[in-house]
Amino acid sequence: MGDVRGPIVVGADGSDTGARAVRRAAVEAAARGADLHIVHATAPDAPGGHRPDYAARLVREAGQDILDEAVVQAVGQVPGLGVTSTLSQDSAARALLGEAGSDGMIVVGSRRSCWARSDSGSPPVRRFRSSWSVESSSPS
Numbered sequence: 001m002g003d004v005r006g007p008i009v010v011g012a013d014g015s016d017t018g019a020r021a022v023r024r025a026a027v028e029a030a031a032r033g034a035d036l037h038i039v040h041a042t043a044p045d046a047p048g049g050h051r052p053d054y055a056a057r058l059v060r061e062a063g064q065d066i067l068d069e070a071v072v073q074a075v076g077q078v079p080g081l082g083v084t085s086t087l088s089q090d091s092a093a094r095a096l097l098g099e100a101g102s103d104g105m106i107v108v109g110s111r112r113s114c115w116a117r118s119d120s121g122s123p124p125v126r127r128f129r130s131s132w133s134v135e136s137s138s139p140s
Contacts, residue, residue: 006104007037011092012070012085014062019073021109026074026081028107035082038070039099041092063087 010025012018022038029036040063044051051059067085074083088095100106 006101007035007084007099008032008105008107009037009039009096009100010070010107011096012038012040012066013092014066014069017109019070021107022070022073023077024109025107026077026083028105030078030081032105034105035084036074037099037104038067038074038083038085039088039092039095040064040067040070040085041088041090041095043089043091043094060087 008025008029010021012022025038026036042056042059042063064087067087071083071085075081086095086099088098090098096106096108
């Protein structure tokens with residue numbers, strides 16, 4: 001794995017798989033002496049999607065609840081860990097990449113056995129499957 005000097009970044013979506021990713025990212029951050037940054041993205045899934053104001057407010061409130069719970073899970077996993085969070089109006093991919101910058105690591109959970117890859121210039125991505133096996137790659 002490449003040299004990670006920036007934050008460990010993980011997405012939180014309120015699912016069981018997302019909660020496992022948050023807890024695993026907390027352990028990864030502690031092992032690397034890094035801070036953990038948790039992101040929840042609220043962009044509509046469909047291109048050009050739009051929500052009425054009342055729906056957007058409900059989505060933001062639910063997203064903040066998800067983030068608050070994820071922070072509790074991370075600190076419960078690693079007491080004393082430096083944890084921050086962001087509620088992003090961007091897509092999940094853009095939000096995670098933006099928060100990781102060029103020197104962070106992104107941790108994602110998956111129930112599938114697909115692999116993760118980083119393009120040149122992107123931060124390393126580490127995918128932890130439910131079985132806890134690890135597949136990783138770092139930028140070229």
